[in-house]
Amino acid sequence: MTTGHQVDLLVIGCGPAGASAARTAAETGLSVLLIDRRSKIGDPVQCAEFVPLPMARHVKRTGTLVQTIATMTSFLPSGAQDISDFPGLIIDRGAFDRALAAEAGAAGATIWTDCRFLGWNGEVATLQQGERTVPVSARCLIGADGPHSSVAAALGLKPQPIVQTRQYTVPLRRPHTATDIYLSDRFPGGYGWLFPKATVANLGVGADRGLGPDLKTPLDQLHRDLAASGLVGTDILHRTGGAIPVGGARGMVHGNTVLVGDAAGLTHPITGAGISAAVISGEAAGHAAARWCAGEPGAFVEMEDDMRELFGPTLQRGVQCRSRFQPLWHSTATQDDTVMRHGWIAFEQYFAQAA
Numbered sequence: 012m013t014t015g016h017q018v019d020l021l022v023i024g025c026g027p028a029g030a031s032a033a034r035t036a037a038e039t040g041l042s043v044l045l046i047d048r049r050s051k052i053g054d055p056v057q058c059a060e061f062v063p064l065p066m067a068r069h070v071k072r073t074g075t076l077v078q079t080i081a082t083m084t085s086f087l088p089s090g091a092q093d094i095s096d097f098p099g100l101i102i103d104r105g106a107f108d109r110a111l112a113a114e115a116g117a118a119g120a121t122i123w124t125d126c127r128f129l130g131w132n133g134e135v136a137t138l139q140q141g142e143r144t145v146p147v148s149a150r151c152l153i154g155a156d157g158p159h160s161s162v163a164a165a166l167g168l169k170p171q172p173i174v175q176t177r178q179y180t181v182p183l184r185r186p187h188t189a190t191d192i193y194l195s196d197r198f199p200g201g202y203g204w205l206f207p208k209a210t211v212a213n214l215g216v217g218a219d220r221g222l223g224p225d226l227k228t229p230l231d232q233l234h235r236d237l238a239a240s241g242l243v244g245t246d247i248l249h250r251t252g253g254a255i256p257v258g259g260a261r262g263m264v265h266g267n268t269v270l271v272g273d274a275a276g277l278t279h280p281i282t283g284a285g286i287s288a289a290v291i292s293g294e295a296a297g298h299a300a301a302r303w304c305a306g307e308p309g310a311f312v313e314m315e316d317d318m319r320e321l322f323g324p325t326l327q328r329g330v331q332c333r334s335r336f337q338p339l340w341h342s343t344a345t346q347d348d349t350v351m352r353h354g355w356i357a358f359e360q361y362f363a364q365a366a
Contacts, residue, residue: 018042020300021136021149023128023162025052027286028272028293029155030111035297037118041304045115046126053108057253059213061190061206064098066287072110077101077208082189085357087348095357101208128161150304151267153296158256160274166265171276172258174201177226178215178251182244183207194351197229199340212243222340255283259330263315271296277322280329292318
């Protein structure tokens with residue numbers, strides 16, 4: 012079956028995973044269509060915007076770096092603080108996404124914004140632009156459309172376990188070069204954070220809504236506490252929030268359809284970090300699409316094997332940690348510093364547990 016729009020590769024979602032996939036595939040000479048449901052790529056930002064230094068090479072783009080981070084301070088339930096070396100970068104996530112999209116376009120990918128994915132039968136995708144329904148035939152498709160992936164739903168996959176987040180951007184009253192992590196039973200299944208961003212800070216909380224359905228109350232309390240300490244101002248300059256998949260990697264390859272980034276569950280189940288995994292998996296999928304279109308039927312499966320080898324052990328450790336902690340929330344256990352050390356990556360106890 013053919014349509015008026017025909018491409019080698021259709022990519023759904025113009026975040027870091029999708030844009031990276033589109034760029035690498037287009038650089039090989041494939042015809043690529045990259046779509047995004049947003050009218051402006053990178054907006055709204057649903058991210059705390061921190062990237063650990065070992066992954067920094069995946070996010071270095073002109074105009075995206077805001078500041079560097081030297082350490083991580085973890086605040087335990089007793090009020091004790093632990094400072095660890097954890098260098099990284101704070102980026103402007105909106106600018107970063109737009110830079111990646113621009114690179115994909117420069118490589119030859121066609122980009123449609125304000126465009127929704129409605130369905131896919133393995134040969135033809137149904138898209139919606141405004142009031143128009145647009146069929147597009149493609150040799151293969153990459154789903155990079157986030158934790159609530161419409162592509163995954165079209166494949167019949169179950170929804171991923173998620174943690175919900177809520178974040179404020181607030182004024183920062185003094186220079187700050189640490190990421191601050193708040194470990195508390197007030198944030199069951201997650202944590203609170205303050206990530207400095209030059210003159211402002213991203214202040215947020217994440218929680219399992221099955222354990223703590225109200226995110227606003229604990230975030231407002233954290234904001235009041237930090238404002239009283241003089242670290243941040245009382246104004247709220249911006250509000251955002253979103254979902255983070257925490258169930259670990261799921262099946263990425265489904266015939267000629269591939270999931271990457273958050274859609275594939277490659278986000279860290281404890282920290283929620285996912286930018287670097289999105290870029291890496293997107294680039295790998297773009298290269299695999301070129302090989303697949305060139306007649307290598309095992310290209311996508313080999314790509315998935317590589318991604319599982321790269322990310323699998325880390326994700327599995329996080330999933331198992333979440334499972335161990337699930338029955339402990341809202342008990343005296345999660346008010347104990349020693350217990351909480353087992354649940355956060357800054358402490359050796361987290362890595363001492365069997366994965």
